Amino acid sequence: MGMPISGRRVFVLHLVGVTSALAAGRAVATGPVSTEKLTEADAYARSMGFRLDTTKVDKKRFPRHTPEQKCSTCQLYSGAPNADWGPCSFFGGRLVHKDGWCRNFKVKGAA
Numbered sequence: 839m840g841m842p843i844s845g846r847r848v849f850v851l852h853l854v855g856v857t858s859a860l861a862a863g864r865a866v867a868t869g870p871v872s873t874e875k876l877t878e879a880d881a882y883a884r885s886m887g888f889r890l891d892t893t894k895v896d897k898k899r900f901p902r903h904t905p906e907q908k909c910s911t912c913q914l915y916s917g918a919p920n921a922d923w924g925p926c927s928f929f930g931g932r933l934v935h936k937d938g939w940c941r942n943f944k945v946k947g948a949a
């Protein structure tokens with residue numbers, strides 16, 4: 839004996855709601871995840887002095903920058919050890935190059 843059409847429809851709608859809630863819950867649990875690469879042309883990245891290559895940072899604008907400072911040694915970078923690109927939490931999880939840099943650099947392990 840089947841469910842009346844209207845009852846089945848309510849059940850399906852309910853299922854869709856539960857699935858979306860689960861998907862949303864997962865996104866909150868892992869933080870923002872992006873496959874988008876941050877570019878030097880991005881307006882906010884420019885305001886932060888972001889460069890894909892730390893050796894290209896403007897020395898006059900950022901006199902305290904050193905070439906040892908790079909995304910792969912920054913607290914906000916969570917890329918895999920062998921990956922060239924990894925998420926930066928400061929830029930909403932967008933991918934930054936491991937050799938990149940921005941003025942928000944904070945060395946790993948620093949308070």
Ligand code: SF4
Nearest residue numbers: 909912915926940943
């Ligand atoms: S906050 Fe850190 S990881 Fe993110 S772009 Fe700046 S230096 Fe790189």
